[in-house]
Amino acid sequence: xxxxxxxxxxxxxxxxxxxxxxxxxxxxxxxxxxxxxxxxxxxxxxxxxxxxxxxxxxxxxxxxxxxxxxxxxxxxxxxxxxxxxxxxxxxxxxxxxxxxxxxxxxxxxxxxxxxxxxxxxxxxxxxxxxxxxxxxxxxxxxxxxxxxxxxxxxxxxxx
Numbered sequence: 001x002x003x004x005x006x007x008x009x010x011x012x013x014x015x016x017x018x019x020x021x022x023x024x025x026x027x028x029x030x031x032x033x034x035x036x037x038x039x040x041x042x043x044x045x046x047x048x049x050x051x052x053x054x055x056x057x058x059x060x061x062x063x064x065x066x067x068x069x070x071x072x073x074x075x076x077x078x079x080x081x082x083x084x085x086x087x088x089x090x091x092x093x094x095x096x097x098x099x100x101x102x103x104x105x106x107x108x109x110x111x112x113x114x115x116x117x118x119x120x121x122x123x124x125x126x127x128x129x130x131x132x133x134x135x136x137x138x139x140x141x142x143x144x145x146x147x148x149x150x151x152x153x154x155x156x157x158x159x
Contacts, residue, residue: 005099006133008119012144015112016151018084022106024151025087026078028065034150035143039068046078064092096124097132102140112152117144 014021024030028040046060059065063078073094080088084106091100100121107114117140123129 004122004129006121006123006129008133008137008140009116010137010141010144011114011116012148013109013112013114014148014151014155016148016155018106018108018113020155021113021115021147021151022084022087024147024154025104026059026081028059028067030150031067031143034146036139036146037067037069037143041066041068043075065089066094091121095132096128097121098124113148115144115148 024034028042031037031040042059042063043066044062044064046063048060059078060081061078065076065078067074067076075092075094076089077092078088079090079101080086080103086103086105088101088103090102091097098121100119102117102119105116105118107116119136119140121129121132123132
């Protein structure tokens with residue numbers, strides 16, 4: 001049976017440069033600081049550090065990370081990294097979704113960075129896609145807004 005692809009698109013603008021935003025994305029340990037996520041565990045480091053990151057953590061291509069929120073444990077794999085431009089991950093388990101992928105694009109703009117977060121997925125249970133699109137849409141907007149604000153704070157501290 002065909003399940004409709006659900007899409008979520010949201011964005012925020014940060015006064016931080018794209019490198020500062022990118023460094024936060026490739027460092028899962030920072031996510032609970034700027035998002036609604038409660039905890040982070042790096043389960044499988046990437047064989048290589050993320051390209052263009054200003055730290056040596058193993059969260060480049062192929063890294064597997066677990067984020068916990070309440071009773072939900074989302075296991076995700078880093079599937080694309082483009083220094084200071086794009087960070088993408090795919091959900092491996094934790095939610096009743098198929099083919100979940102998020103692409104977070106960073107576009108330098110005057111005075112900072114535009115963060116554009118796009119997600120797509122299919123619900124495993126027919127008829128529930130809209131609920132997940134609504135709930136995840138709110139969750140992801142909180143992530144984008146928190147990322148933009150936290151990156152701006154860090155960038156302000158660097159100057």
